[in-house]
Amino acid sequence: MPAELEGFVDERFRQALSGRNRIIYQVRDDTVFIHLVVDTRRDLPALLQRIVLRLM
Numbered sequence: 001m002p003a004e005l006e007g008f009v010d011e012r013f014r015q016a017l018s019g020r021n022r023i024i025y026q027v028r029d030d031t032v033f034i035h036l037v038v039d040t041r042r043d044l045p046a047l048l049q050r051i052v053l054r055l056m
Contacts, residue, residue, distance in 0.1 A: 004044050 002015045002024060016023045017040065024036040038047060 002044070004048060 001011055001013060002022075005013050005024075012028060013024065013026050013035075016025065020040050022036075022038050022040050022044070023034060024038075026033045026035060036047075038044065
């Protein structure tokens, strides 16, 4: 579970690191949903905040 998502989403969210990429994904039943691929140098909390504000 990505530390930035703890307490906000269910525990099915996971992260994987590949080189400089951080992959945020969710597992539901037998399906994997990739929600975000972001450079590890980016400010993830700020990026998530911008995404949430766009959805409102």
